[in-house]
Amino acid sequence: xxxxxxxxxxLVKPSETLSLTCIVSGDSMRKNGYFWGWIRxxxxxxxxxxxxxxxxxxxxxxPSLKSRVTMSVDTAKTQFSLQLHSVTAADxxxxxxxxxxxxxxxxxxxxPGYFHPWGQGSLVTVSS
Amino acid sequence: xxxxxxxxxxxxxxxxxRVTITCRAxxxxxxxxxxxxxxxxxxxxxxxxxxxxxxxxxxxxxxxxGSGTEFTLTISSLQPDDFxxxxxxxxxxxxxxxxxxxxxxxx
Numbered sequence: 001x002x003x004x005x006x007x008x009x010x011l012v013k014p015s016e017t018l019s020l021t022c023i024v025s026g027d028s029m030r031k032n033g034y035f036w037g038w039i040r041x042x043x044x045x046x047x048x049x050x051x052x053x054x055x056x057x058x059x060x061x062x063p064s065l066k067s068r069v070t071m072s073v074d075t076a077k078t079q080f081s082l083q084l085h086s087v088t089a090a091d092x093x094x095x096x097x098x099x100x101x102x103x104x105x106x107x108x109x110x111x112p113g114y115f116h117p118w119g120q121g122s123l124v125t126v127s128s
Numbered sequence: 129x130x131x132x133x134x135x136x137x138x139x140x141x142x143x144x145x146r147v148t149i150t151c152r153a154x155x156x157x158x159x160x161x162x163x164x165x166x167x168x169x170x171x172x173x174x175x176x177x178x179x180x181x182x183x184x185x186x187x188x189x190x191x192x193x194g195s196g197t198e199f200t201l202t203i204s205s206l207q208p209d210d211f212x213x214x215x216x217x218x219x220x221x222x223x224x225x226x227x228x229x230x231x232x233x234x235x
Contacts (some may be wrong), residue, residue: 114162118171
């Protein structure tokens with residue numbers, strides 16, 4: 001059964017870089033049609049997609065965050081990572097990783113769709 | 129970006145009630161819509177994908193319908209475990225957006 005676990009610092013200073021890693025276990029990251037995504041949720045607010053990456057390194061980023069986001073993947077280590085640069089207090093949130101796909105009946109579309117499953121989330125606070 | 133608007137923002141209901149949550153897209157998304165349930169302190173959980181496909185293991189009291197710009201999530205007979213916040217998410221484009229959420233609370 002696929003499981004995902006976020007890890008990284010819980011506190012980041014303003015203007016610095018937020019770095020998180022998602023460790024994937026229970027399935028291969030190299031399956032066709034499966035992207036790997038990051039979503040965040042500020043305290044008491046809704047969900048915002050940050051970006052997604054394919055095992056080949058192909059990325060899709062949220063246009064509103066694209067200038068500050070870098071994602072990478074290491075299929076050998078079965079993990080993928082998020083860097084968010086030049087953070088401010090507005091970047092304080094619970095950050096989730098999730099598999100991002102559009103699969104049914106054993107086949108997947110080439111473009112990802114819904115998020116399932118999700119990691120448990122990692123709270124990152126931006127404060128000096 | 130495609131904007132997703134859910135209504136109502138808060139819904140008060142009782143165990144056994146039939147409840148419906150609506151999600152509207154700012155432009156047509158065909159049937160590329162998912163629904164999630166989130167409980168406090170927990171990650172969202174996928175309920176439905178492609179507007180009406182029930183994810184494996186999700187109780188059959190949950191159902192989804194709609195296409196184009198208007199979608200609904202229905203819980204046929206509310207159970208105590210269903211009080212949570214529900215989100216819709218569109219995946220028609222390569223910029224994935226969520227609704228603002230509907231909090232389902234006990235009346």
